Amino acid sequence: MTLQAQLEQVAAAFEQRDYKTVAQLLKPLIKSAPDHPWVQLYAARYQEVSGKPEAAEAAYRKLLKGTSNPKLALQARQGLQRIETAAQERQQEALAQATADPNSSVSGFLIVEPVSSEDRQAAAQNFARIMKIDPYTARVHLSQRSWRLYRTGAIGELQFYSQQLNEAGISSFCVPLPDVQKIRVFRVQHLQAASPQPTIVCLNEADQLGTLAFDWSEVSRRVEGLLPIFEEVIDVGAWNKLKRREQTQDYAQLVDLHLPKRKCILRFCDSTYQFQQGMIFDVTQSDGTRMTQTTNRIRWNNLDKFLTSRLPNLPTWSDFTPFAESAIEHLSLVGSFKSHIDVFRKDESYWDQAFHLYSSLVFIKES
Numbered sequence: 001m002t003l004q005a006q007l008e009q010v011a012a013a014f015e016q017r018d019y020k021t022v023a024q025l026l027k028p029l030i031k032s033a034p035d036h037p038w039v040q041l042y043a044a045r046y047q048e049v050s051g052k053p054e055a056a057e058a059a060y061r062k063l064l065k066g067t068s069n070p071k072l073a074l075q076a077r078q079g080l081q082r083i084e085t086a087a088q089e090r091q092q093e094a095l096a097q098a099t100a101d102p103n104s105s106v107s108g109f110l111i112v113e114p115v116s117s118e119d120r121q122a123a124a125q126n127f128a129r130i131m132k133i134d135p136y137t138a139r140v141h142l143s144q145r146s147w148r149l150y151r152t153g154a155i156g157e158l159q160f161y162s163q164q165l166n167e168a169g170i171s172s173f174c175v176p177l178p179d180v181q182k183i184r185v186f187r188v189q190h191l192q193a194a195s196p197q198p199t200i201v202c203l204n205e206a207d208q209l210g211t212l213a214f215d216w217s218e219v220s221r222r223v224e225g226l227l228p229i230f231e232e233v234i235d236v237g238a239w240n241k242l243k244r245r246e247q248t249q250d251y252a253q254l255v256d257l258h259l260p261k262r263k264c265i266l267r268f269c270d271s272t273y274q275f276q277q278g279m280i281f282d283v284t285q286s287d288g289t290r291m292t293q294t295t296n297r298i299r300w301n302n303l304d305k306f307l308t309s310r311l312p313n314l315p316t317w318s319d320f321t322p323f324a325e326s327a328i329e330h331l332s333l334v335g336s337f338k339s340h341i342d343v344f345r346k347d348e349s350y351w352d353q354a355f356h357l358y359s360s361l362v363f364i365k366e367s
Contacts, residue, residue, distance in 0.1 A: 003033060010042050022046055037067055041075055053083045095160050104156020106176050107334050111361060112150045113171035115142045126168035130161065146319035149327040152334050173365060177337060180360040184264035185340040186212055190278035200266065201278065205340065214259060216310050221366060223256040223359040225320030227343055227351050252343045253300060256359045260367040265359060270300040272342045281306045317362050324354040
C-alpha cells in the first residue's frame with residue numbers, strides 16, 4: 001500500500017472519530033516516514049485528541065514554520081484554534097467552580113512575586129496566556145526585584161488565577177482583605193522603657209492610649225518604608241499662566257516590627273513619635289537631659305540605631321516603594337480600609353494604605 005493510501009486511511013479514521021484505528025495506522029507511519037509533514041500533522045492531531053494539548057501545540061507550530069503547503073498550514077492553524085478554544089472552555093469551567101462558594105466573593109489581592117531575568121521571557125508568555133494579555137504587557141507586569149499587586153477583586157477568582165500562575169512556574173499568592181483587617185496594629189507613641197522588658201506607650205485601632213510590654217525575642221521581622229508627603233505648588237506655565245500641581249515635599253519614615261505570636265504589628269513613624277517623652281536615644285547625653293536643638297531626623301536616626309542594636313540580624317523588608325507604585329492604581333477599587341497611619345495630609349493618599357497592605361502581606365506570608 002502506498003504512503004498516500006495509508007494517509008487517506010488515517011484521515012478517514014479521524015473523520016469517523018475512530019481513534020483506536022488512528023493509533024494503529026499511525027504507529028508504522030511514524031517509524032517509516034517520521035519527517036513527512038502529513039504524518040507529523042496527523043501525529044499532532046492524535047496528541048490533541050489524546051489529551052496532550054501542549055505537545056500537539058508545539059507540533060502544529062513547528063509545522064507552520066516549515067511548510068508552504070496551504071492545505072497543511074490551514075489544518076495546523078485549525079488545530080491550534082481548537083486547542084485554544086478548549087483551553088478557554090476549561091478555564092471558564094474551572095473559574096465557575098472556584099467562584100461558586102459564597103465565601104469566594106470577598107475582596108482580596110493577587111500578588112505576583114519577582115521573576116529572574118533568565119526566566120522572564122518564558123514567564124511572560126505564560127503570564128500572557130493565563131491573564132489573556134499580550135506578551136509585551138505581561139513583561140511589564142513581571143518585576144525582577146519586588147512583589148507586584150497585579151489585581152484586586154473577588155478572592156475566589158484571584159485564587160484561581162494564582163493557582164494557574166503557580167502551575168506555570170510564576171510564583172504568586174492571594175490574601176483576602178479580611179485577613180489584612182484581622183491583624184492588630186499598635187501605633188507607638190514612645191518607648192517608655194527598654195528593660196527588664198521593652199514597654200511602649202501606644203494607640204490601638206480605636207485610638208485608645210495604653211502600654212504594651214513585650215520581649216525583643218518576639219519580634220520576627222522588620223518592615224520599613226518612606227511615604228511621600230505631597231503639597232500643592234504653583235508653577236508658571238506657557239504664556240506665563242499659573243498652574244497648580246502636586247509635588248513631593250518630604251517623606252514620612254515608618255518602621256513596623258512584627259510580633260506574629262501576638263498577631264500584631266508595632267508601628268513607628270517619625271512624624272508622630274513623641275521624642276520628648278520616654279527613653280532618650282542619644283548616647284552622648286549621659287546626664288539624661290533631653291535634646292532641645294536636635295532635629296526630628298537626627299532623633300529618628302538615633303531611635304533607628306537603637307532598634308537595630310536590640311534586634312541585630314533581623315530580617316528586613318524594604319522594597320515598599322516599587323510595590324506601592326504597582327498598588328496605588330488598584331487600591332481605589334477595593335474600598336476603604338484603615339491604614340493605621342497618622343501622617344498629616346491635606347488630602348487622603350493611597351500611599352498610606354499601600355504601606356499597611358505591604359506590611360500586612362509580609363506578616364501573613366512569612367508568619
